Amino acid sequence: MTESQLVELVRQAVIAGCLVILPVLVAGLAVGVAMGLVQAASGVHEPIVGFAPKALAMAAALVVSLPWMVERLAELFREAAAGP
Numbered sequence: 009m010t011e012s013q014l015v016e017l018v019r020q021a022v023i024a025g026c027l028v029i030l031p032v033l034v035a036g037l038a039v040g041v042a043m044g045l046v047q048a049a050s051g052v053h054e055p056i057v058g059f060a061p062k063a064l065a066m067a068a069a070l071v072v073s074l075p076w077m078v079e080r081l082a083e084l085f086r087e088a089a090a091g092p
Contacts, residue, residue: 009091017088024084028077035069036062 009017043058 020084020087024080028080031073031076032066032069036066039065 039062040058043061047053047058
């Protein structure tokens with residue numbers, strides 16, 4: 009494996025890692041913003057009120073997107089194992 013092939017493999021791994029975690033992060037961001045707005049409107053500023061729904065949404069997004077995540081990472085590993 010040459011240096012340029014290794015750099016390309018690492019680049020693909022970083023991109024795949026970012027793409028795989030993106031659905032979970034987007035779910036957490038969306039629920040976090042929504043709960044922040046609700047907390048600001050209602051005046052309730054308890055940390056658990058913002059954390060619990062965000063954690064549940066991220067867990068649900070992880071469960072829903074897990075098959076896609078595994079397939080995407082397996083595809084990356086298959087390509088890496090196949091070589092040039």
